[in-house]
Amino acid sequence: MAGLLPGSRAALTARLAPLSKTDGGANHPSLYDLPMPTATPISARDDDLAQVTYNADGLVPAIVQDVATHRILMMAWMTEDTLRKTLATGRTVFWSRSRQEEWAKGETSGDRQWVREAYYDCDGDTLLFVVEQEGKGACHTGEFSCFYRSFGSSALDPAH
Amino acid sequence: MAGLLPGSRAALTARLAPLSKTDGGANHPSLYDLPMPTATPISARDDDLAQVTYNADGLVPAIVQDVATHRILMMAWMTEDTLRKTLATGRTVFWSRSRQEEWAKGETSGDRQWVREAYYDCDGDTLLFVVEQEGKGACHTGEFSCFYRSFGSSALDPAH
Numbered sequence: 001m002a003g004l005l006p007g008s009r010a011a012l013t014a015r016l017a018p019l020s021k022t023d024g025g026a027n028h029p030s031l032y033d034l035p036m037p038t039a040t041p042i043s044a045r046d047d048d049l050a051q052v053t054y055n056a057d058g059l060v061p062a063i064v065q066d067v068a069t070h071r072i073l074m075m076a077w078m079t080e081d082t083l084r085k086t087l088a089t090g091r092t093v094f095w096s097r098s099r100q101e102e103w104a105k106g107e108t109s110g111d112r113q114w115v116r117e118a119y120y121d122c123d124g125d126t127l128l129f130v131v132e133q134e135g136k137g138a139c140h141t142g143e144f145s146c147f148y149r150s151f152g153s154s155a156l157d158p159a160h
Numbered sequence: 161m162a163g164l165l166p167g168s169r170a171a172l173t174a175r176l177a178p179l180s181k182t183d184g185g186a187n188h189p190s191l192y193d194l195p196m197p198t199a200t201p202i203s204a205r206d207d208d209l210a211q212v213t214y215n216a217d218g219l220v221p222a223i224v225q226d227v228a229t230h231r232i233l234m235m236a237w238m239t240e241d242t243l244r245k246t247l248a249t250g251r252t253v254f255w256s257r258s259r260q261e262e263w264a265k266g267e268t269s270g271d272r273q274w275v276r277e278a279y280y281d282c283d284g285d286t287l288l289f290v291v292e293q294e295g296k297g298a299c300h301t302g303e304f305s306c307f308y309r310s311f312g313s314s315a316l317d318p319a320h
Contacts (some may be wrong), residue, residue, distance in 0.1 A: 042311050042312040044312050048309065049311070063232055070230035071230070072225060072283065087312075117310060119307040119308075120309050122299050122308070123306075126306075132161075139282050146282045147280070147281050149208065149281075150278060151280065152204050152205065152247075
């Protein structure tokens with residue numbers, strides 16, 4: 001699990017939380033007492049894990065959906081190892097095909113994804129994770145969702 | 161586009177619609193006057209289509225989401241040709257990797273998907289279609305969504 005990265009929500013809260021204790025002793029919620037996303041590991045059964053199939057590169061596509069807005073955030077790839085890590089840590093961990101290395105989502109950006117539900121499809125060849133998205137969103141462009149461009153829209157349309 | 165397949169909603173409506181006209185002339189909506197899903201072709205711009213990248217097999221993964229429930233229905237694959245057909249006909253058309261042939265979703269089952277929104281992601285290597293799902297659902301098992309099994313759930317859990 002990540003430590004407190006500069007700029008992350010955790011670091012921000014840790015830095016600012018003491019200030020909220022100096023508000024004259026009033027016992028009301030402070031802006032800086034917002035609940036933190038918490039990890040909820042999933043104890044997958046071996047029967048379920050055995051249903052998952054991997055392509056010739058040992059990868060399976062994983063769809064990520066936001067639990068609050070229901071929007072599809074992104075699609076990325078997992079190995080059996082990163083699937084197990086995702087379930088065990090309660091945070092999404094992918095395999096980067098371009099860098100050929102493990103990639104804990106949000107490890108550097110702070111835009112972590114906290115797993116709330118995890119599914120596999122009828123053929124076992126696609127995964128679906130419903131997550132609480134931390135930070136500004138899932139996309140490296142700064143957009144909340146990677147699917148911010150639609151077919152048939154004008155180039156001047158506001159991003160979704 | 162499909163003709164009126166036996167058992168399809170279109171066939172059912174075509175068969176029953178005349179009966180609703182014989183209800184004594186009353187001018188109220190009949191059960192059999194339910195609105196039919198209609199095709200809404202999308203005129204994709206060449207700029208958008210050019211953003212889509214295909215894997216070594218000429219395929220791109222396509223996520224399908226239900227417009228009403230926001231649930232992920234399925235994930236399947238498209239060629240450039242089936243992507244263009246999907247946009248032009250307003251119904252999802254995929255490429256079956258197992259059968260190595262084009263596959264107009266619902267052509268035989270009647271469980272057609274009527275495209276309402278179509279997106280591509282930041283890298284252009286994944287598509288997202290928001291659809292009106294006709295019939296009983298998207299999955300060949302009879303489930304509404306292909307993602308009906310979750311990790312960590314009991315085998316006795318009701319399907320989602």
